[in-house]
Structures are given as C-alpha cells and as structure tokens.
Amino acid sequence: MSAPxxxxxxxxxxxxxxxxxxxxxxxxxxALGRAGGAARQAKLRSxxxxxxxxxxxxxxxxxxxQKHGAAKMRTILTAAHEQxxxxxxxNPTPAEALLHWLALVAGLTLHADxxxxxxxxxYRAVPARWPFTSTDALIEARVLTYAxxxxxxxxxxxxxxxxxxxxxxxxxxxxxxxxxxxxxxTVITLSxxxxxxxxxxxxxxxxxxxxHAA
Numbered sequence: 001m002s003a004p005x006x007x008x009x010x011x012x013x014x015x016x017x018x019x020x021x022x023x024x025x026x027x028x029x030x031a032l033g034r035a036g037g038a039a040r041q042a043k044l045r046s047x048x049x050x051x052x053x054x055x056x057x058x059x060x061x062x063x064x065x066q067k068h069g070a071a072k073m074r075t076i077l078t079a080a081h082e083q084x085x086x087x088x089x090x091n092p093t094p095a096e097a098l099l100h101w102l103a104l105v106a107g108l109t110l111h112a113d114x115x116x117x118x119x120x121x122x123y124r125a126v127p128a129r130w131p132f133t134s135t136d137a138l139i140e141a142r143v144l145t146y147a148x149x150x151x152x153x154x155x156x157x158x159x160x161x162x163x164x165x166x167x168x169x170x171x172x173x174x175x176x177x178x179x180x181x182x183x184x185x186t187v188i189t190l191s192x193x194x195x196x197x198x199x200x201x202x203x204x205x206x207x208x209x210x211x212h213a214a
Contacts, residue, residue: 045172053172082116085147089114089140095161095192096149099200100139103150106204108137118142120183123153135208143183146176151185155207158185159200163192 020027045053089112092100100110120143123130132153141151143158150159158180162173173189180187190200 049171081145085116085140085142086114088147092139093161093163095163095195098195099150099159099161099190102195102200103137103204106201107208108135108152108204109133110137110139112139113141116142120144120151120153120185124184127153143180143185146180148180152207156185157207158187159203160187160189161192161195162189 088096103110118130118138118141120141130153134152134154136153138148138151138153140147140149141153143151148158149161151157152159160177177187177189188203190203194200
C-alpha cells in the first residue's frame, strides 16, 4: 500500500470515528471483526468440506484440551456460543431484521431470550414452564447446539433465512436442518430473495388464518 493510500485510509477512519463517536466506532470495528471472522470460517468450511472442516475443528479442540483441560474448554465453548447467540439477537442481518419486522406486522409477538433459559427439548418436556400461545415466536431460540432465526414453539416450526455466507455452507446447513427435524421441528428456509418477494408474509398469514379457523 502506498503512502497516499495509507493516508487516505487513516482519513476515512478518522471521519467515521467523528461521525459515530468513540462508542459507535468501537461497535463498528467489532462488527467488522465478527463479519470478517464469520466469512473466513465459511470460506475455510467451503474449501475443506464439512468432513474436513469438522476434522480441522476437532484437531484444534483436542490441542486446546491438552493445554487447558476438558472441563475448562467446555466452559469456554458454552460461554462463547451463548455470547454469539446474544450478539445475533442484538445485531441481526438485514434479512433477519426484515423477517422480525414482518412477523410483528403479521401480529406475532417476538421474544428475545437474553438469559439463555429457553431450550427446545426442555420446552417439549415441560411446555407449561413457558406459557406461549400460537402467536408467540422466539428470536435465536436454542435448539440442541443451534440457535434458530425464528422459532414458533406451539407450531413446532422454525423459520430460517439462508443467504450471504450460507451459500458457502450448504453441507453444514443440510446437517443442521436434519438435526432440527429429528428434534421434532418443521423447518422452513427462506432465501433473501424469497423474503424480499413477500413469501414470509404469506407464511405468517397462513399461520394466523389457521389459528382463527381453529
């Protein structure tokens, strides 16, 4: 990179910092870092394939266990997964944000589980613990080791938006879908294009029509 290019980059960052303020700029940098990390992992997964990527991750995990111990690593991973889930609640993709808005417009009530207390198998075992109705939906709800874009618990229905890095993770997404179905859930996937064409609107309308008919 040439000196003028470096100077231009510094000037642009200074301008962004001035507009966003220190706190806003810090969040902006964190968002860039998360997006870059997710894209790198998706690219690596695409290059290695699901089997190769899983083997790569297991190798990294085994090295970490040898260094830190299994109990500590389980604690670290559980905390990291929960932190990422909460970050996704606060920072949905544009398509996910549109899905949430369409759900609200259709008359659904959205819930964000910020405590991590909800889990699908626990709900199936004791549904009275969470007195949801047919118009309730959870954002980033925990199912097994996954977090779902939108879960309608009384319908046993998951709605997932697939786009962006999902284009590089088709094999993983298929395994995820199979796991959710094995857990007793119906899974509907919508591409960004389908979402923008209004197919989510039609789905929500059908759910509410079925509720009123009942």
